Amino acid sequence: MMKLYYFPPSPNTRKAHAVAIHLDLPLDLRLVDLQQGEQRTPEFMALNPTGRVPVLHDDDFVLWEATAIMQYLASRTANSLWPESAQVRADIMRWQSWQLAHWHAACQPLQYENFVKPMLGGEPDPQVVKKAAERFHAEAAVLNNYLAEHDFLVGNALTLADFSVASDLTYAEPARFPLADYPHIQAWYRRIEGLPAWQQTNPRE
Numbered sequence: 001m002m003k004l005y006y007f008p009p010s011p012n013t014r015k016a017h018a019v020a021i022h023l024d025l026p027l028d029l030r031l032v033d034l035q036q037g038e039q040r041t042p043e044f045m046a047l048n049p050t051g052r053v054p055v056l057h058d059d060d061f062v063l064w065e066a067t068a069i070m071q072y073l074a075s076r077t078a079n080s081l082w083p084e085s086a087q088v089r090a091d092i093m094r095w096q097s098w099q100l101a102h103w104h105a106a107c108q109p110l111q112y113e114n115f116v117k118p119m120l121g122g123e124p125d126p127q128v129v130k131k132a133a134e135r136f137h138a139e140a141a142v143l144n145n146y147l148a149e150h151d152f153l154v155g156n157a158l159t160l161a162d163f164s165v166a167s168d169l170t171y172a173e174p175a176r177f178p179l180a181d182y183p184h185i186q187a188w189y190r191r192i193e194g195l196p197a198w199q200q201t202n203p204r205e
């Protein structure tokens, strides 16, 4: 059976794990406790020299980077998350690329300042929050405008693109993402939250 090295609070873990659940692919789950620094053990670094989760281990094939894992998992069976059409796949990869390069970068600073920093005993710095919010708004507006016309990101059906982009909203509430002006993002995310695969990978449950 394929092994997934994972840490449930990790949004990158969630992307890959949710795809496996949605497609009913059995996984042997191996916890890598990031709070204990287990991503830095020599055993784990031998699997992923970047020291991050998730990692997939399928026989003698080791794969790190969540997006690559999602595509690999979804390539194992015919399914609508990753349809065979070259254009649909390119469209999915467009959103996955945007998520990795821009959406994550827009969400991460707010998440750190409003959610992670207080957990570490610090306090959000209003100046940093203001700058982080500006960055968030620039990308959120693009997503909201697109979702005003579409129920899902690609082809009006759930695909890998939705799991990728949704992962950054895992901590939207406690990180106080300013989503009030983005009703279409909210409605889309509620659709994702209705999926058993998203519910079963919710670290906040």
Ligand SMILES: N[C@@H](CCC(=O)N[C@@H](CS)C(=O)NCC(=O)O)C(=O)O
Residues within 6 Å of the ligand: 010, 011, 012, 013, 034, 039, 051, 052, 053, 054, 064, 065, 066, 067
């Ligand atoms: N680009 C990587 C990012 C993976 C990543 O940042 N994982 C985080 C958890 S969400 C991690 O393992 N952090 C541990 C560390 O940085 O020490 C992917 O998409 O898989």
